[in-house]
Amino acid sequence: MAASDTDALPSLQNQERSILLSLKSISKTYVTGDVSVPVLHNVDLDILAGEFLVIVGPSGSGKSTLLNIVGGIDVSTTGDVFFQQQNLSEFSEQQLTRYRRENIGFVFQFYNLVPTLTARENVIVAADISADPMSPDDALELVGLADRANHFPAQLSGGEQQRVAIARALVKKPELLLCDEPTGALDLSTGRKILEVLGNLNRELGKTVVIITHNSAIGKMAQRVIRIGSGTIAETSINPQPIPANQVTW
Numbered sequence: 001m002a003a004s005d006t007d008a009l010p011s012l013q014n015q016e017r018s019i020l021l022s023l024k025s026i027s028k029t030y031v032t033g034d035v036s037v038p039v040l041h042n043v044d045l046d047i048l049a050g051e052f053l054v055i056v057g058p059s060g061s062g063k064s065t066l067l068n069i070v071g072g073i074d075v076s077t078t079g080d081v082f083f084q085q086q087n088l089s090e091f092s093e094q095q096l097t098r099y100r101r102e103n104i105g106f107v108f109q110f111y112n113l114v115p116t117l118t119a120r121e122n123v124i125v126a127a128d129i130s131a132d133p134m135s136p137d138d139a140l141e142l143v144g145l146a147d148r149a150n151h152f153p154a155q156l157s158g159g160e161q162q163r164v165a166i167a168r169a170l171v172k173k174p175e176l177l178l179c180d181e182p183t184g185a186l187d188l189s190t191g192r193k194i195l196e197v198l199g200n201l202n203r204e205l206g207k208t209v210v211i212i213t214h215n216s217a218i219g220k221m222a223q224r225v226i227r228i229g230s231g232t233i234a235e236t237s238i239n240p241q242p243i244p245a246n247q248v249t250w
């Protein structure tokens with residue numbers, strides 16, 4: 001991996017990528033009763049359209065908080081989030097819901113599939129609340145699970161369940177796929193397959209993919225890696241030659 005490179009962003013922008021989303025001086029403090037927990041401090045970050053970005057950092061450093069703010073699940077205490085020139089910080093709840101539905105696909109560590117629905121039905125649930133979804137069968141095809149569409153989650157391995165979860169995220173045709181420890185519950189070989197699927201969606205469909213993880217090995221397949229420490233961006237680096245997912249090892 002390249003050493004820290006403050007020119008990382010311009011060099012990626014030279015590939016004529018526009019800024020999809022901008023965090024401007026984002027701070028977040030959780031307040032519960034008398035207790036304040038400051039988590040993010042003046043974070044500035046541009047996410048470029050079509051990039052594969054990995055955000056790494058130790059447990060408790062604020063990665064999920066950051067991802068949730070990007071995805072409109074949570075709001076910052078101060079600062080602004082611009083998505084295609086719109087300021088999310090000024091959105092009503094209803095506007096945030098529409099933003100999430102139309103633009104963001106979420107993938108979590110523990111799949112969160114409905115156990116009583118088949119793979120296809122799990123994907124259909126997401127398609128049904130989307131304005132312009134792709135066909136659920138096409139989404140399953142894209143993750144290599146067309147032949148398991150009628151299987152229930154309990155009949156699928158962890159990696160297959162995660163692929164259903166990716167199909168569910170994808171069916172809405174989101175601009176941005178936000179993945180929170182997508183391989184965290186999987187062994188190396190299954191985890192690589194998930195990373196391969198995410199890499200293909202980035203390369204072949206042009207999806208912008210952001211992965212947050214404590215596993216810095218995953219950064220080797222990213223175009224850009226951001227290291228979070230104590231609620232700030234401690235380091236940004238670019239990979240001139242990201243490695244293929246099947247060579248990532250941990």
Ligand SMILES: Nc1ncnc2c1ncn2[C@@H]1O[C@H](COP(=O)(O)OP(=O)(O)OP(=O)(O)O)[C@@H](O)[C@H]1O
Pocket residue numbers: 030031032037039057058059060061062063064065066214
């Ligand atoms: N709703 C909340 N209320 C209060 N504190 C919170 C809340 N959510 C997160 N925190 C605290 O914010 C800090 C950052 O949490 P966050 O989940 O963003 O970190 P993380 O880097 O994603 O950690 P992990 O890798 O363990 O998931 C932690 O100290 C956590 O306890």
